[in-house]
Amino acid sequence: MRLLQYIRVNSEGIWLNGRFSALPTGDWAEALYRQDGIQYPKFFKMDHLCRIGWMASELLLAGENDRFEPRTDRAVILFNRSGSLCNDTQYQTTIQDPDNYFPSPALFVYTLPNIVTGEIAIRNGYRGETSCYLLPDFDAGILVETSRQALQDPGTRSLLTGWVECAPGQSDDLLLCLVDAETEENWNEKNLLQLYRYGHL
């Protein structure tokens, strides 16, 4: 398997294929959305998990040829620890008070962590597998093994995979990778752990 591109985001900054840039102040995903002049109004309806996963995928995929051509051979497989807790907490506030009980439909639809995989797939025209797994912590071994299994499906030739984590009061923590089935073996646990820790190989 071959690692093609990657993006790492944490409280220290953004590394896109090893190139570092500082994190914009405030909501980094929204700041970059505006800075890049992207026109996708649905972005503003997304919950925080979807916004950060979606925006990171925008940066990662920006240079791809024929990017928006519908395709069935790319899967989106993501992992995190806190599920959709950021949005769940917001939704809870709309149902907390029996005297002011107005469940928000717009928040409710994001009370599942796998929605972020769908948002990325819809944006890019991917019609392959999408899935989202919850882990106790970032686990390079499980990420590599799951992606190997996904590429055993003859219909899947590449993956957008990685870690997209956010939780109330914590910094966003992402590592997204574009991987294909070619035989260059740089997609392994050691390299993935290096990317997660340092943002570059």
Added chain:
Amino acid sequence: MKKTYYNSIDMDTFKQELKAEIIRVLNLDGMQPDDINDAEPLFGEGLGLDSIDALELIVLLEKNYGIKLEKPEDGKAVFQSVNVLADYITRNRKK
């Protein structure tokens, strides 16, 4: 005549407030009340709202104006445009 004049002003003010509230609850980023034509369809070709937006508008009616749409399908008529919606709220509001 004078009363009609003031009512018309009140209705215009109310429509502006209503549009600002629609923009807020539906996260229509970057949009201003004046960007929404009062006669323009809210769904489909107009603002391009979807079914989740319709549910949010139903919540807005109940939360802000005490209006409960018993049948969600009634929303199709009520949410035709800002003009229709404002008129409906004015006639049915409980708060």
